Amino acid sequence: QKEVEQNSGPLSVPEGAIASLNCTYSDRGSQSFFWYRQYSGKSPELIMFIYSNGDKEDGRFTAQLNKASQYVSLLIRDSQPSDSATYLCAVIGLNQAGTALIFGKGTTLSVSS
Amino acid sequence: DTGVSQNPRHKITKRGQNVTFRCDPISEHNRLYWYRQTLGQGPEFLTYFQNEAQLEKSRLLSDRFSAERPKGSFSTLEIQRTEQGDSAMYLCASSLEITDEAFFGQGTRLTVV
Numbered sequence: 251q252k253e254v255e256q257n258s259g260p261l262s263v264p265e266g267a268i269a270s271l272n273c274t275y276s277d278r279g280s281q282s283f284f285w286y287r288q289y290s291g292k293s294p295e296l297i298m299f300i301y302s303n304g305d306k307e308d309g310r311f312t313a314q315l316n317k318a319s320q321y322v323s324l325l326i327r328d329s330q331p332s333d334s335a336t337y338l339c340a341v342i343g344l345n346q347a348g349t350a351l352i353f354g355k356g357t358t359l360s361v362s363s
Numbered sequence: 364d365t366g367v368s369q370n371p372r373h374k375i376t377k378r379g380q381n382v383t384f385r386c387d388p389i390s391e392h393n394r395l396y397w398y399r400q401t402l403g404q405g406p407e408f409l410t411y412f413q414n415e416a417q418l419e420k421s422r423l424l425s426d427r428f429s430a431e432r433p434k435g436s437f438s439t440l441e442i443q444r445t446e447q448g449d450s451a452m453y454l455c456a457s458s459l460e461i462t463d464e465a466f467f468g469q470g471t472r473l474t475v476v
Binding site for chain 2: 293
């Protein structure tokens with residue numbers, strides 16, 4: 251059973267600070283990694299994806315991937331109250347039967363002004 | 364084409380009744396996923412299609428659940444003999460290829476009374 255683990259939080263940071271969200275996964279063959287943001291009552295929306303080890307930056311967001319440690323993270327710089335949401339880590343693997351996109355339970359982020 | 368479309372948005376049904384949901388993916392997207400989400404949890408994988416072929420079905424999925432994707436376009440998810448535990452948000456997502464990011468519809472909220 252492939253698993254994706256996240257700390258449920260809540261993670262509370264002041265406005266302007268860096269928020270760090272972490273995720274670990276069990277399937278060593280996983281190839282693609284995604285971060286989604288979900289506001290209360292809404293469906294998930296894609297923030298970033300990363301396929302290779304290292305960092306990938308997009309505006310205030312940086313995704314970090316370490317396949318050896320089976321670890322992926324999301325950094326949000328200059329956090330804003332509008333960033334308050336649940337952040338979902340999702341992983342897809344290719345070397346086992348079944349290549350579904352599997353989600354973690356999500357980390358709730360609260361940014362205070 | 365503005366995105367993934369799900370209908371209905373809300374469904375209230377009596378226990379024991381059958382319900383069917385529809386998902387229209389983004390045009391030309393080959394992959395289509397169904398998820399179930401309850402409050403405070405991440406999206407739980409139910410099943411996915413590659414074109415018209417249903418490639419994986421979660422072991423957690425009861426035999427009361429069935430999904431189809433005729434002609435590889437829209438998909439339907441049917442729940443037979445609904446139970447109160449089936450109350451949840453049912454989310455559909457589509458992606459172009461296996462490793463590509465998935466985009467979600469707005470979901471169908473099911474309430475079983």
